[in-house]
Amino acid sequence: MDYLFRFERTRPFQKEMMDDITAALASRRDILINAPTGVGKTDAAISAALTYAMNNDLDVFFLTPKISQHRIAVESLSAIRSKFNLGINFVDMVGKRNMCVNEKTNAIENEAFYAACENLVKKGNCPFFSRAKLAADTRELNDVLNTGHNSLFEFSFDNGLCAYEVAAKLAKDARVVVAGYPHILNPYTKSTFLKKIAHSMERSIVIWDEAHNILEAANSYFSNAISNYTIERASAELKSIGSPMDLDYLSFALKNIAERRLGSKTEAFIYANDMPEEITSGIEKLNADMERAGLEFVEQSKAKRSSLVRLAKFLEEWNVESDSIARIMTRRNGRLRLTLSCLYPERSVPVFGDAYANIFMSATLVPLEMHAHLLGVGDAVLRSYGSPFPQANRRVFVDSSVTTKYEHRSLLEYKKIAANLMSIKAKIPGNLAVFFPSFEVLDSVHRYMADVSIFRQRRDMKNVAVERLITDFQKSNDSIMFAVMGGSLSEGIDYQNNSIKGIVIVGIPLTKPDLELSAKISYINKRFSGKGSEYMYTIPAVIRAVQAAGRAIRSESDRAVIVLMDMRYGWRMYSSLVRSSLPVEETKGYMFSIEEFWKSKKALA
Numbered sequence: 001m002d003y004l005f006r007f008e009r010t011r012p013f014q015k016e017m018m019d020d021i022t023a024a025l026a027s028r029r030d031i032l033i034n035a036p037t038g039v040g041k042t043d044a045a046i047s048a049a050l051t052y053a054m055n056n057d058l059d060v061f062f063l064t065p066k067i068s069q070h071r072i073a074v075e076s077l078s079a080i081r082s083k084f085n086l087g088i089n090f091v092d093m094v095g096k097r098n099m100c101v102n103e104k105t106n107a108i109e110n111e112a113f114y115a116a117c118e119n120l121v122k123k124g125n126c127p128f129f130s131r132a133k134l135a136a137d138t139r140e141l142n143d144v145l146n147t148g149h150n151s152l153f154e155f156s157f158d159n160g161l162c163a164y165e166v167a168a169k170l171a172k173d174a175r176v177v178v179a180g181y182p183h184i185l186n187p188y189t190k191s192t193f194l195k196k197i198a199h200s201m202e203r204s205i206v207i208w209d210e211a212h213n214i215l216e217a218a219n220s221y222f223s224n225a226i227s228n229y230t231i232e233r234a235s236a237e238l239k240s241i242g243s244p245m246d247l248d249y250l251s252f253a254l255k256n257i258a259e260r261r262l263g264s265k266t267e268a269f270i271y272a273n274d275m276p277e278e279i280t281s282g283i284e285k286l287n288a289d290m291e292r293a294g295l296e297f298v299e300q301s302k303a304k305r306s307s308l309v310r311l312a313k314f315l316e317e318w319n320v321e322s323d324s325i326a327r328i329m330t331r332r333n334g335r336l337r338l339t340l341s342c343l344y345p346e347r348s349v350p351v352f353g354d355a356y357a358n359i360f361m362s363a364t365l366v367p368l369e370m371h372a373h374l375l376g377v378g379d380a381v382l383r384s385y386g387s388p389f390p391q392a393n394r395r396v397f398v399d400s401s402v403t404t405k406y407e408h409r410s411l412l413e414y415k416k417i418a419a420n421l422m423s424i425k426a427k428i429p430g431n432l433a434v435f436f437p438s439f440e441v442l443d444s445v446h447r448y449m450a451d452v453s454i455f456r457q458r459r460d461m462k463n464v465a466v467e468r469l470i471t472d473f474q475k476s477n478d479s480i481m482f483a484v485m486g487g488s489l490s491e492g493i494d495y496q497n498n499s500i501k502g503i504v505i506v507g508i509p510l511t512k513p514d515l516e517l518s519a520k521i522s523y524i525n526k527r528f529s530g531k532g533s534e535y536m537y538t539i540p541a542v543i544r545a546v547q548a549a550g551r552a553i554r555s556e557s558d559r560a561v562i563v564l565m566d567m568r569y570g571w572r573m574y575s576s577l578v579r580s581s582l583p584v585e586e587t588k589g590y591m592f593s594i595e596e597f598w599k600s601k602k603a604l605a
């Protein structure tokens with residue numbers, strides 16, 4: 001089959017992947033793809049899907065959880081279009097807030113932004129929106145779009161047009177729409193979005209990039225939290241605009257629920273009918289009043305957010321009847337917190353069945369069967385591909401001499417871990433990254449790393465500080481970095497130029513057991529025949545470890561050693577999962593093997 005492929009040659013496994021996608025599409029089946037870094041998944045998926053779509057008069061959505069992942073899709077589409085001189089349009093869309101050119105609203109954050117934008121549009125008070133609506137055909141913009149949403153934003157800004165509206169207009173004629181998950185996955189926005197861009201799910205192939213994130217992303221659309229502090233700030237906002245509204249009864253209701261359900265505990269399940277009926281029966285009016293007052297507060301005080309709007313959005317979800325939502329109250333440091341936690345996104349999942357077909361892909365979509373099960377696409381094609389990078393460039397060992405298992409945690413154990421880390425570092429000619437299951441373990445081991453300078457991730461580190469840490473660590477040639485798994489330093493980040501020569505995964509990053517986790521496990525047990533603990537607890541922890549372990553080898557010439565440091569990596573339940581992603585070697589004398597590995601490097605050089 002001749003594919004619309006931008007390069008002259010395919011990489012190992014790329015052609016196989018394109019053929020597998022085409023076969024799945026031809027039989028109108030979904031496909032789940034687990035392919036490691038380096039296979040060139042984005043190019044393969046776009047080429048196969050676009051070729052099939054062009055031949056069968058379909059459209060394509062390429063959806064990602066992060067804006068930064070749009071770039072490669074846009075580059076691929078631009079290159080295909082010019083190489084084959086195709087008369088197709090594509091558009092790169094990000095969320096409305098990131099495309100807003102109206103300086104009255106674009107600094108506002110979260111829910112308040114969407115409420116403010118909707119309010120302006122409804123009243124005809126956003127000139128950028130009105131101009132974009134009236135703008136003539138925007139097809140000539142296609143050259144601008146070759147470089148993605150940033151240039152579209154600049155063009156719109158220069159011409160006084162709402163960039164989101166311009167993008168939506170262009171999307172009507174687009175064969176491919178690059179967008180974020182929420183555009184299609186969030187049922188609150190999906191229908192309006194599809195109508196606006198005149199596309200239908202039935203005629204669309206949907207590529208879900210980084211698909212291991214889908215359920216978590218979807219859960220977040222239905223989860224929300226407030227605290228008594230939110231109510232206090234909302235009351236202060238009312239006071240500042242001189243509103244006669246009074247929220248004392250909400251604070252009182254919260255305290256009352258705490259007395260009845262929480263008592264002396266720190267967390268407890270609560271139920272929809274714990275909220276007094278006077279509140280729940282009039283919730284719509286209350287929400288509308290709070291939203292209006294919140295927007296007035298934002299406008300008057302030039303604030304970036306509003307607790308009134310936040311409270312209104314929270315209460316909007318409160319009355320939703322669903323056993324996939326857990327209501328949890330916690331007390332920490334004297335503060336009461338009320339959380340609506342989505343256990344499973346049952347309102348998002350039906351979208352997969354609406355599409356012509358879905359392509360789910362990731363470098364950590366393991367085990368494929370679990371993902372197919374959870375996504376509700378049980379008859380999908382499942383495919384896993386090998387790494388295109390030389391096997392000899394990566395050695396993976398297990399150190400079973402220590403563990404971070406809760407009942408074994410002790411000062412002695414932390415001391416042993418620190419000593420092992422120092423020995424490993426001494427055998428590695430370059431940077432060593434060490435990933436921990438929690439800050440608690442990180443800090444405990446750190447105490448025993450005497451006289452060593454360490455780039456150390458800290459709790460609540462701001463983005464700027466994280467970026468500085470990454471840059472400084474990569475620049476240094478002989479350092480250690482301590483970070484936690486499941487965080488910004490262990491996932492979704494490429495350490496450049498083989499700047500990490502060794503990775504140690506200390507322990508297994510299991511989620512701390514709490515009420516939310518137990519609610520998720522029991523919900524999944526009921527819905528997916530007893531798989532709760534495996535799907536919500538064990539497997540996600542191993543995936544976090546594998547993600548962190550994958551940070552060192554990002555190109556064909558990168559070389560590194562990986563040590564999985566915990567006796568449990570030798571246990572069958574963890575070992576079989578890890579082995580489906582990493583070529584683990586059994587070796588007791590792994591320190592010697594590390595030394596040999598780097599000597600052979602010298603010999604090669």
Ligand code: SF4
Nearest residue numbers: 100117126128129162
């Ligand atoms: S319509 Fe567009 S420009 Fe106007 S506030 Fe909304 S996003 Fe911003």
